Amino acid sequence: MTIQPAWQIPRSGLLWLLIAFVGVVIPHVGHLPPWITAGAIVAIGWRIQVYRGCWGFPGIWIKVALLALCIGGLLLSYGLLVGLEPMVALLVSGYSLKLLEMHRPRDALVLVYLGYFVAITLCLFDQSIAVTSYILVGLLLVTAGLAGLHQTAETTKHSAFVELGSLKTAAAILLQAIPLMLVLFLVMPRFAPLWSVPSQRDSATTGVSDSMSPGDFTRLGRSAATAFRVTFAGPMPPKRQLYWRGLVLSDFDGRAWRQAVPWGYAGNLVQWYGQPDGSWRGDIPRSAASLDYSVILEPTQNQWLYALTPSQPLTEGVGLARDHSLVNRVPVTGKREYRARFMPDSPRDLDALPSIRHFVETRLPPEFNPETRRLAAEWRAEEPDNEALMRRLMALFRREFTYTLEPPALGRHSVDEFLWQSKRGFCEHFASSFVFFMRAAGIPARVVVGYQGGEYNPEQDYLTVRQYDAHAWAEVWLEGQGWVEFDPTAAVAPERIEFGMAETLAGEEEFLADNPFSLHRFRDIPWLNRLRLQLDYLDYLWTRWVLRYDGVQEGLLSRMLGAVDPVRIGLFILIAGFLALLPVLLLLWWRRAGNPRSPLEQLYLEFCRKLEKAGLGRNTGEGPRDFAARASARFPADREQIENFSRFFERVRYAGSVDNLEEDRLRQQRRRLKRFRPGAVRLLTSKSA
Amino acid sequence: MNAPVANRQKLVDAVVETVAGLLMGKEQEIRLAMACLLARGHLLIEDLPGMGKTTLAQALARALGLSYSRIQFTSDLLPADIIGISVYEQASGAFVFHPGPIFSQLVLADEINRTTPKTQSALLEAMAEGQVTVESETRPLPKPFFVIATQNPATSTGTFPLPESQLDRFTMRISIGYPDPASERRMLMGADPRLQLARLRPCVQGEQLDLLQRAASKVQASEAVVDYLQRLVQYTRSEHQFELGLSPRGALAVLDCARAWAMMHARHYVIPEDIQAVFPAVAGHRLQGASDVVQRSGALVEQVLHAVDIL
Incomplete structure (x- = not known):
């Protein structure tokens, strides 16, 4: 009886598996409950103690208890395990538990596969260059663990604490995979996900939300995150035209503005791209001046898109809503690229508003802001002309109001207090009070939220719009002109419109309060500013060519293959894969040829x-x-041939000189070798036997 | 197969058989010792006491018809005790050299690591040069000259272990090891080995040993086999698990012993199996694992043989 020794994981393998564990889990720490992180640390410590021989592996009851703890903890933290974060949390806790259960090589392999999986889940949270590069590092570490499992003590040098041999092997493996990766990236068709990734819990922390209440825009002013990027097919319109309409808010409850129920519209509410034009679109004439542009929007988890007004969608799945904003068919969970046509001179809703719409666009909650209502009625009496009334209000703004990101807090009658007391505020205050005033004077008006301006990258010819460019402005309906956009903020702080938020507020404390070391704070230093623009461009290229590659792919493929069908794609993958691996094959061949x-x-x-x-x-x-002896013992029937051949080989190679080996002797042996079938069943002998 | 080749093999086989009659079940070790002797090398036996080191040496001396002396190395042994000393003789009124025990054809240097480095190096010098110099007079040692040194690995207190440079002078290091039960039983049931030893008759006469040694050195080593040897040597020098690679002297020793081994097996050319047969004994004590590789050198040598292909 032999005693089967317990499998001992190679030290190098264990070390790399632990390093990979740490490397892969660390980026998840931010969106995991703290107890999972703590558990992972305990698991690592435990595993190290097991290796050192101080502690034992957990017994069956401890494992059951740990499992129960994890399940209970997950249920407590997330409730039902639906959504991305609970699933990742589940994965990471399983990863930690498996660490304590590594008894056999198979368990270590499971750990390796889990490591790959956890590494790739990072993609679900962020797909930027930095994170993708980090994932590659994670893959390298996990592969090093895999390599370390197969490197025994004899093949590794033990002098270093960390055996770099495994890492080198892993790097060599991954490097060989790169050509194939590129081919698959180019050719592999992008399938729409079979199920949509459940949205993240905290995803709504940035971006414009579907209501506007005091303070919303201050929050946006703190963030320099990219909202979207735009490339124009022609020259970029002037900055004062760059109003990126997101949502139209018509419903005011005294504090917040919301989208109103789309009552009173005839026909369909959204005109999707490719559908025949609805009746209501007849009022947009095809104006002479038009400008195509393309937007790459960062994920917002919302359906609305950002576009200049008025614009017409040019991309499948994008539609034009009745309030002239663009909407996406499904929430934007990944980066979304869409194209649209900007037609600056076309009026909107020229015909008189239906009475229900007129009611909705002038409705105000009666119990708020009595002072403003009274004054609006007074002014209305003095100025029967709508435009004159607006001019008068704008003049008031220009004369007495200050633009600041740190306005005093407002009470119950926010518009009254802003207009007649504090007189300090920013876009949302101006837009809100302007619209309120107009409605109180009987003019249909509504709030539009979105972004204004953006930063133009002159070297690469595209525009980056950031969260701090978020803006709110107004829209009024005038007889004979239809809806007209109107920005009261421009009256108070024209530089906000002309130069953008960053220029205007660079000194204010609230601006970018969340990231004090943001490169955006140092735009006065030319080389830093250039560096920032370059980084931004890199990110743009990444988004354009890697993340949104599927848009390019179809055209590229059809140009390369003629037509896109599975057979051609398969053939292409085969051929291109072979070509991509050819250098590796050549290298191997060349090495042997040496x-x-x-x-x-x-x-x-x-x-x-x-x-x-x-x-x-x-x-x-x-x-x-030795080999001949072994072979003869194994194939006694072929003994003579085996021994003859190896005797011939031995004589020629070791007893004579290889140089004067006669060609025909070699040829003769070659012929004999051709007929050599070791271990073959001989029909003749079996018959005679 | 030509006659002289077969005769040589018979001769060697006879010696091996004779010695194996005393040292039962240790034919492989006896053959290695023979190969070492035929390659004009010196042998180091590392083993526990009572394993038959002395028996091997004495039996070899007898079977080969060599003069034999034994030096028990102790810590107070002086070089002169080995080499000899000049004594003033009153009768002739001159100093007369009294040769020491080293002036024998087969010298058994027992427990060589018990003596001081000074005495050790006197022996090793004699081994290397085949002559000794006493009082500015060079005296050749008898031919053939063969040293079998033993050391005891178990007790290391109060010993002076041989440094690598001096280990390198021994062509081979072998250990005899316990006999298998059957051989041990035969030994226990048989006659007293000491009596047997006294009855032993030489199998080799006069010049024959020298002829054998010469024949061994003429065994052909083809390019292919030298290639293989060089790859083995290169492996020990380039792989990091070795602290020290195989020296050129070591490589030469491997080839010489492989030649002798081939001759002992009635071949006039060396094949890789010959190299593999002698390699552990010849290279084992010269290779040293890197300090952090805790391994027996035997395992290291096996590793080399398994890692380097013959083609």
């Missing part, structure tokens, strides 16, 4: 190959005599 085999050696190798096929391979370092 040590050419003599005809005799080739013959002997052929002999060994035949025996190996029959089930008996020659070991490395096994001499011809």
Whole structure:
């Protein structure tokens, strides 16, 4: 009886698996409950203690208890396990538990696969260059763990604490995979996900939300995150035209503005791209001036898109809503690229508003802001002309109001207090009070939220709009002109519109309060500013060519293949894959070519190959005599042939000189070797037997 | 197969058989010792006491018809005790050299690591040069000259272990090891080995040993076999698990012993199996694992043989 020794994980393998564990889990720490992180640390410590021989592996009851703890904790933290974060949390806790259960090589392999999986889930949260590069590092570490599992003490040097041999092996493996990765990236069709990734819990922290209440925009002013990027097919319109309409808010409850129920519209509410034009679109004439542009929107988890007004969608799945904003068919969970046509001169809703719409666009909650209502009525009496009334209000703004990101807090009658007391505020205050005033004077008006301006990258010709460019402005309906956009903020702080938020507020404390070391704070230093623009461009390229590659792919493929069908794609993958791997093959071939085999050696190798096929391979370092003895014992029927051949080989190679080996002797042996079938069933002998 | 080749093999086989009659079940070790002797090398036996080191040396000396002396190395042994000393003789009124025990054809240097480095190096010098110099007079040692040194690995207190440079002078290091039960039983049931030893008759006469040694050195080593040897040597020098690679002297020793081994097996050319047969004994004590590789050198040598292919 032999005692089976317990499997001992190679030290190098264990070390790399632990390093990979840490490397892969760390980026998840931010969106995991703290107890999972703590558990992971305990698991690592425990595993190290097991390795040092101080502690034992957990017994069955401890494992059951740990499992119950994890399940309970997950249920407590997330409730039902639906959504991305609970799933990742589940994965990471399983990853930690498996660490304590590594008894066999198979368990270690499971750990390796889990490591790959956890690494790739990072993509679900962020797909930027930095994170993608980090994922590559994670893959490298996990692969090093995999390599370390197969590197025994004899093949690794123990002098260093961390054996770099495994890492080198892993790097070599991954480097070889790169050509294939590129081919698959180019050709592999992008399938729409079979299920949509459940949105993240905290995803709504940035971006414009579907209501506007005091303070919303201050929050946006703190963030320099990219909202979207735009490239224009022609020259960029002037900055004062760059109003990126997101949502139209018509419903005011005294504090917040919301989208109103789309009452009173005839026909469909959204005109999707590709549908025949609805009746209500007839009022947008095809104006002469038009400008196509393309937007890459960062994920917002919302359906609305941002576009200049008025614009017409040019991308499948994008529609034009009745309030002239663009909407996406599904919430934007990944980066979304869409194209649209800006037609600056076309009026909107020229015909008189239906009475229900008129009611909705002028409705105000009666119990708020009595002072403003009273004054609006007073002014209305003095100024019967709508435009004159607006001019008068704007003049008031210009004369007495200050633009600041740190306005005093407002009470119950926010518009009254802003207009007649504090007189300090920013876009949302101006837009809100302007619209309120107009409605109180009986003019249909509504709030529009979105972004204004953006930063133009002159070298690369695209525009980056950031969260701090978020803006709110107004829209009024005038007889004979339809809806007209109107920005009261422009009256108070024209530089906000002309130069953008960053220029205007660079000194204010609230601006970018969340990231005090943001490069955006140092735009006065030219080289830093240039660096920032370059980084931004890199990110743009990444988004354009890697993340949104599927848009490019179809055209590229059809140009390369003629037509896109599965057979052609398959063939292309085969051929391109072969071509991509060709350098590796050539390298291997070249290495072998450096040590050419003599005809005799080739013959002997052929002999060994035949025996190996029959089930008996020659070991490395096994001499011809030893091998012949082993082969004869294994295939007694072929004994004579085996011994003859190896005697011939031995004589020529070791007793004579290879140079004066006669060609025909070699040829003769080659012929004999061809007929050599070790281990073959001989019908004749079996019959006679 | 030509006659002289077969005769040589018979001769060697006869010696091996004779010695194996005393040292039962240790034919492989006896053959290695023979190969070492035929390659004009010196042998280091590392083993526990009572394993038959002395028996091997004495039996070899007898079977080969060599003069034999034994030096028990102790910590107070002086070089002169080995080499000899000049004594003033009143009768002739001159100093007369009294040769020490080293002036024998087969010298058994027992427990060589018990003596001081000074005495050790006197022996090793004699081994290397085949002559000794006493009082500015060079005296050749008898031919053939063969040293079998033993050391006891178990007790290391109060010993002076041989440094690598001096280990390198021994062509081979072997250990005899316990006999298998059957051989041990035969030994226990048989006659007293000491009596047997006294009855032993030489199998080799006069010049024959020298002829054998010469024949061994003429065994052909083809390019292919030298290639293989060089790859083995290169492996020990380039792989990091070795602290020290195989020296050129070591490589030469491997080839010489492989030649002798081939001759002992009635071949006039060396094949890889010959190299593999002698390699552990010849290279084992010269290779040293890197300090942090805790391994027996035997395992290291096996590793080399398994890692380097013969082609």
